[in-house]
Structure formats: C-alpha cells, structure tokens
Amino acid sequence: MKNTRTLRILQAAVSMLALAGAWQILSYAFPPFLFPPVPAIISRTIEILITGSLLSDVLLTAWRIFAGLFGAFTVGGFLALVIGQSRTAENFITPVLTFFQGIPALSWVVFAIIWFHGIEFRVWFIMLMTTLPAFTFQILDAFRSMSKDLFEMTMSFRPSRTKLFRYLIVPTILPGILTAWKVNLCNAARVVVVAELVGATGGVGYELLKQQQLFDMAGAMAWTLQLVLFVLIAQQTINAIEAWTLRYRAVSERAM
Amino acid sequence: MSELAAQTAETTSTVREPVIRFEEVTKTFDRPDGRGEFVAVDRLSFDIGKGEIVAVLGKTGCGKSTMFNIVAGLIEATSGKASVIGHNPFREFAFFRGKIGIVFQGDRLMPWRSALDNVRLGLQILDCEAREAEAKAGRWLERLGLSGHEHDYPHALSGGMRQRVSIARAFAVDPEILLCDEPFSALDEMTARDLRAEFVRLVRQNEKTAVFITHQINEAMEIGDRVMVFHRPARIAYQARLTREMGAADRETVRSEIMQVLAIDRADDA
Numbered sequence: 001m002k003n004t005r006t007l008r009i010l011q012a013a014v015s016m017l018a019l020a021g022a023w024q025i026l027s028y029a030f031p032p033f034l035f036p037p038v039p040a041i042i043s044r045t046i047e048i049l050i051t052g053s054l055l056s057d058v059l060l061t062a063w064r065i066f067a068g069l070f071g072a073f074t075v076g077g078f079l080a081l082v083i084g085q086s087r088t089a090e091n092f093i094t095p096v097l098t099f100f101q102g103i104p105a106l107s108w109v110v111f112a113i114i115w116f117h118g119i120e121f122r123v124w125f126i127m128l129m130t131t132l133p134a135f136t137f138q139i140l141d142a143f144r145s146m147s148k149d150l151f152e153m154t155m156s157f158r159p160s161r162t163k164l165f166r167y168l169i170v171p172t173i174l175p176g177i178l179t180a181w182k183v184n185l186c187n188a189a190r191v192v193v194v195a196e197l198v199g200a201t202g203g204v205g206y207e208l209l210k211q212q213q214l215f216d217m218a219g220a221m222a223w224t225l226q227l228v229l230f231v232l233i234a235q236q237t238i239n240a241i242e243a244w245t246l247r248y249r250a251v252s253e254r255a256m
Numbered sequence: 257m258s259e260l261a262a263q264t265a266e267t268t269s270t271v272r273e274p275v276i277r278f279e280e281v282t283k284t285f286d287r288p289d290g291r292g293e294f295v296a297v298d299r300l301s302f303d304i305g306k307g308e309i310v311a312v313l314g315k316t317g318c319g320k321s322t323m324f325n326i327v328a329g330l331i332e333a334t335s336g337k338a339s340v341i342g343h344n345p346f347r348e349f350a351f352f353r354g355k356i357g358i359v360f361q362g363d364r365l366m367p368w369r370s371a372l373d374n375v376r377l378g379l380q381i382l383d384c385e386a387r388e389a390e391a392k393a394g395r396w397l398e399r400l401g402l403s404g405h406e407h408d409y410p411h412a413l414s415g416g417m418r419q420r421v422s423i424a425r426a427f428a429v430d431p432e433i434l435l436c437d438e439p440f441s442a443l444d445e446m447t448a449r450d451l452r453a454e455f456v457r458l459v460r461q462n463e464k465t466a467v468f469i470t471h472q473i474n475e476a477m478e479i480g481d482r483v484m485v486f487h488r489p490a491r492i493a494y495q496a497r498l499t500r501e502m503g504a505a506d507r508e509t510v511r512s513e514i515m516q517v518l519a520i521d522r523a524d525d526a
Contacts, residue, residue: 153364156328157381157429158353167377171368248368248409 036218044222054207058226061196061203064120065188065230068127069181075128076135077177081169083136084143093136101133105191106198113199123203126195131184138183142176143169178242182235189231274303275433275465276327281336283322283490296322298489299336309459309466311480313473313514319490320469324437327467328358341432354382357426357464359439359455363418365410371397371421372406378429396424400454416447423451427458434459434466440475452478473514477507485517493517 020038027035048054083090108129112122154168196205204227211219283297296319304310314320325331326338329345365374375393400420440448459466470476476483487493494517496510
C-alpha cells in the first residue's frame with residue numbers, strides 16, 4: 001500500500017514537472033509578459049509567502065473563503081434538516097434554492113455591490129449565496145440516505161431529539177458534510193477571486209487585478225498559485241479529517 | 257385442534273399479570289398504488305404474561321412484523337387496544353425508555369461505532385454514567401463471548417459476532433421486555449443454534465418477557481414457552497403451550513398441528 005502511495009505521488013510530481021517544463025519551453029519562444037520563465041514565477045511566489053504585507057492578502061482571501069463557507073454550511077445544514085423533516089418546508093424552500101442555483105456568481109457580485117457598502121459583508125454575502133444551495137442539497141441528500149433500519153433501531157431506545165441528532169443524524173450526514181466542504185471549497189476559491197476582483201480592495205483577487213493592470217504575468221501566476229496552494233492545503237486537511245472520522249469504513253482486502 | 261392446544265388456548269386467555277395485551281387490534285395500511293387499503297393485522301387479541309417467552313410463527317407477509325412494530329411502539333394500531341405494561345407503547349414514548357429491548361432481523365449495528373460503543377448506545381440514550389455504561393457494555397460483550405473484540409468495528413466482525421453484539425445491545429439496558437424479529441434467520445444453522453441456546457439462557461436467567469418472531473417451526477418450539485401461529489392477515493390461528501415436562505410425543509403432536517395450520521395458509525395462497 002505504501003508503495004502504491006509513493007508511486008502515486010511520483011506520478012503526480014512527474015505530470016506537474018512536465019507542465020512546468022512545457023511552460024518553460026514556451027517562455028523561450030514568447031516575451032516574458034506572456035510566458036515568464038518558471039524560475040521568475042517561483043521567485044515571485046516565494047516573495048509573496050515571505051513578505052508579511054503580501055501574505056496578509058492571501059490570508060485575507062483564505063479567511064473570506066472560510067467565513068463564507070462556514071456561513072453557507074451553517075445555514076445550509078439547518079435548511080437541509082428542516083426540509084428533510086417537513087414536506088411543506090421542502091415545497092417552500094427548494095424552489096427558492098433552485099432559483100438561487102441558477103443565478104451566476106457574477107450577478108451576485110453585482111447585487112452585493114449595489115446593496116451593501118461594507119466590503120467584508122459584500123464578499124461574505126456573495127460566498128454565502130453562491131455556495132448555499134450546494135451545501136443544502138448535499139447535506140439533504142446525506143440526511144435522506146440515512147438508513148431506515150438504523151433509525152428504527154435508535155428509536156427503539158426512545159431517544160430525545162438531541163440524542164437522536166447526536167448519535168444517529170450527525171454521524172450519518174458527516175460523510176455528506178465533508179464531501180460538501182470539498183466540493184464547495186473549490187467553488188468558493190473561484191468565486192472569491194471574482195468578488196475581490198470587482199468589489200474589494202484587498203485579497204488575492206484584488207492583487208490579480210493589479211497584476212493585470214501592470215501586465216505582469218509572473219505576478220498574476222504567483223498570486224494564482226497562492227490560491228491553488230491554499231485550496232490544496234485545505235483539501236488535504238479535509239481529506240485527513242475525513243480519513244480520521246470515517247476510519248470505521250471497511251477496507252477491501254485487495255486494497256491492502 | 258388437540259386437547260393439549262385447546263387447554264393452552266384457554267390458559268393463555270387468562271394469563272396472570274399480562275405484560276403485553278392486545279384487544280381486537282387491527283392495523284391497516286394504504287396501498288402504495290392508492291387503491292384502498294390492506295389489512296395487516298385483523299382484530300388480534302392475546303395476552304403475554306410476565307416472564308413468558310412467546311414464539312410467533314407465520315408465513316412471510318402474515319403481519320408478524322406489523323404486530324411486532326405495534327408492541328415496539330414504532331407504529332400505532334388503527335383500532336383496538338394494544339398495551340404494554342399497562343401503557344400505550346406508541347403514545348407514551350418516554351415511559352418506555354429502557355423498558356423494551358429489540359433484537360432485529362439484521363444486526364443493525366452502527367458502522368461508525370465499535371462493538372463496545374454499539375452496546376453502549378442504549379445506555380448513553382438512558383443517560384447512564386459513561387464509566388458505568390462502558391463497564392456494563394464490556395460485561396455483556398464478555399457474556400456473549402466477544403472479549404477481545406470490544407474495539408472492533410462491525411465490518412471486522414462475522415455475521416454471528418455482529419448478531420451477538422446486537423443481542424448484547426438489547427440486554428445491556430436491562431429491559432423488561434425483549435422483542436426479537438427473526439434475529440437468527442440470516443445466520444448459518446450452527447451459529448443460529450448456538451445463539452438460540454444462548455438467547456434462551458439469558459432470557460431465563462434475567463427473567464425477561466420475550467416475544468420471538470420466526471418462520472421456523474423448530475426454532476419456535478425450541479425457544480417458546482408458548483407458540484402462536486398467525487394466519488394472514490395477522491390473527492391467531494393456533495397456539496400451544498410448551499412445557500419442559502412435555503414428552504416427545506406431545507411435542508410431535510404440536511408440531512404436526514402447526515404444520516397443518518401453516519399448510520392451510522399455503523393452500524389459501526394457491
């Protein structure tokens with residue numbers, strides 16, 4: 001199993017090196033404002049990471065992503081549980097969420113700029129509205145897939161609502177919650193850049209706008225890499241949490 | 257009906273200290289296609305006394321499980337009166353906390369909980385102190401021969417072991433009544449036989465009242481102090497008390513009468 005993992009990491013490294021190689025070759029054929037050399041991009045990336053004032057922009061974006069996702073998760077989780085327990089609530093809430101799902105992220109950005117003055121609230125609102133339907137529907141799916149057998153078994157002990165929630169519902173929907181976080185994290189990273197690009201004065205999106213105005217491709221790549229790096233780290237953290245919380249799942253003997 | 261069964265029927269109608277009482281209980285369900293309703297339980301009446309083990313026999317779909325669910329309080333009777341320990345099992349939700357233990361057909365273990373934690377579930381719901389709950393759960397696993405498997409997750413246990421865990425889970429809350437819905441039907445014969453013997457020993461040792469649903473005549477006769485055979489929809493077609501003093505010939509008579517009743521049901525189906 002360890003060998004398989006090493007091989008997988010090696011293969012991933014080779015494909016990333018191939019991509020960097022292809023970029024480097026292109027940098028010989030085109031001017032630096034189109035394809036800057038890889039070392040220049042790396043040096044700008046490191047510069048952002050070690051310069052406090054620049055790193056604070058990355059952390060600000062990360063904070064905005066988490067704040068937005070956490071808001072959407074809290075509201076979405078609550079809505080999912082309400083919908084899951086009441087057909088009437090479902091009839092009222094689902095059409096609205098489906099309608100929201102059809103609204104492009106950029107429209108929410110425009111609405112937020114018109115409606116709100118505070119930058120942080122604007123970005124939070126955009127993040128909330130763009131990820132809320134997905135969170136709600138994913139958690140609802142997990143709730144609905146709850147085993148009827150386990151529900152009956154738990155009910156046979158006649159638990160209070162709180163205990164039913166704690167001992168059955170939370171563990172049942174946990175895999176769905178983790179999947180929702182993973183999926184929405186990527187969406188949120190894309191949306192936050194758009195939100196910052198148009199409606200903020202700080203963060204990775206705002207920095208990208210500055211690089212575009214300066215025609216600085218190395219800078220644009222370096223800021224983009226910050227976001228990619230952040231998403232990768234966050235994904236790996238969620239994966240680790242998932243591996244720990246879902247450690248009870250059977251592993252096929254063939255996979256060992 | 258033999259004299260033996262007739263006598264038994266008379267005695268069971270005057271059970272002293274009835275723990276479970278059904279009086280003309282009927283349960284109907286709406287048909288999924290919306291065309292009317294079907295009757296699962298039809299004016300069913302019986303009493304089950306304290307400390308009795310009653311085996312309920314009947315063909316698949318005869319309403320045994322519906323009767324079981326009514327006793328468990330998972331569904332409510334459409335008409336008639338079902339009472340358990342003198343209370344309505346469906347309406348008086350909190351009263352029955354810790355009073356009824358159920359062993360289901362499947363083990364119904366929570367896959368995210370270890371064997372010990374699965375046994376602890378009922379105790380946690382009953383607000384049992386954590387250390388005491390763990391000790392109790394551990395003792396029950398030990399009694400059921402699962403020492404050393406306390407921290408195993410269900411996927412790492414065999415079918416028989418998982419069913420032992422579910423039996424331990426039901427006994428751990430020390431319920432007054434045990435309901436078992438074909439708990440050993442998915443197991444191989446050897447394992448099922450061992451678990452049956454273990455189950456009866458535990459029920460008698462702990463002086464529980466038990467209702468044991470099965471579709472196997474041998475299992476019903478091995479376990480029950482009394483066997484009730486259901487027609488479809490659920491109503492008693494036959495019942496007989498089985499005593500330890502009963503000779504082989506009497507047992508054989510009961511067996512053949514049960515088979516006759518079940519055969520009538522089969523003929524009805526045809």
